[in-house]
Amino acid sequence: MRFLRAHAALTRELSSRLEAVHELTLSDFDVLVQLYYAEGQRMRRIDLARSVLLTASGITRLLDGLEAGGLVAKERCDSDARVTYAVLTKAGERKIEEARESHLADIEELFGSQFSPQERDQLADLLGRLPLAHTAEPCSA
Amino acid sequence: MRFLRAHAALTRELSSRLEAVHELTLSDFDVLVQLYYAEGQRMRRIDLARSVLLTASGITRLLDGLEAGGLVAKERCDSDARVTYAVLTKAGERKIEEARESHLADIEELFGSQFSPQERDQLADLLGRLPLAHTAEPCSA
DNA sequence: CTTCTATACTTGAGGTCGCAAGGATCATAG
C-alpha cells in the first residue's frame, strides 16, 4: 500500500514540476537520460523501451514527440535494416543537462531529505531486490 | 530510479494478474478495499478520491464502471445534497473478499518473498516517511 | 532459392487519468 501511495504522490509531483519547467514528461526525461549515458548517445529503440519499461509502441510515440521537438533524431542501422537508433541531438543534450539539475534538486527535496545516507543505501538495496527491477542502471539519477 | 522501475514493473504485473482473474484494475481494487474497511462500507466520493490518490474526476469515472458492474452503489447524503456516498454492495463485498485473497498471494510472491520480516518493517518505515504518502491507511493490504 | 520463425518497428483502437470548466449546493456576511 505504502509503496503504491508513495509512488503516485511522488511521480505526480515530480512530473508536474518537470513539465512546468521543461515541458518534459517523466518518461521523456527518463529516455533522454538513458540516451545521455549511452555509448555514442544512441540506443536501439527496443533496448530503450526495455530500459525504461515501456512497450515498443510506447517508445515509438514518445520518440515521435521528442523528434518533433528536435531533442532526438532517428538513425538507420547499416548492419540490420530492421533497427532504428535514437540519437540525442545537441539540443537534446542541452535540454537534459538543464533538466537534470532541477530534477535532481526536486528529488532531493521530496525524497532525499527524508533519509540519512545510510537509509538511502538501505532503501536502494531493498528496492533493487524487487523482481523485474533490473533492466539497466548506467545512470546516477 | 529504482523506485520508478520497481513500481512500473510491479504494478504492471499485479495489475495484469488482477485483471485476468477478477476483471479489476489495481485502482478498482484499491477503491473496493477502502470501502470494505470503511465504516458502514461507505465513503464520500471526495474522501475516496483522496485516499487512493485520484482526482475527483478520476473517481467519478472509476465508480461509473464499478456501478455498472453492480459492485458499488450511489447513496445521497441527507444532510448535504452536494455529497454522494459510494456504498459497497453485497456483490462488491463478495468480489473484494475473493480478489483480496489472490491479490495478497501475488503480493507475497512478488514482493514479500524478497524480504525478511524485519526488512519489511524497514521498507514500510522508509516509504511511509515520504511526503504525501499519508492519506489513509485503515487497511491491512 | 524458398519457407518458416523470430525480431524491430509502426499503427489503430481502446482504456485510464488529469485538467479546466461548469452546475449545484452549502455557509457566511452584509
Add this chain to the structure above:
DNA sequence: CTATGATCCTTGCGACCTCAAGTATAGAAG
C-alpha cells in the same frame, strides 16, 4: 433575503500508454 465564496461532483478534451495486428527485415532449415 441576497451576494460571495467554498465545496462536491460531472463532463469535454487531450495526454499517455497498452494490446493486437500488420509490415519489413533477418536468419536458419530444407
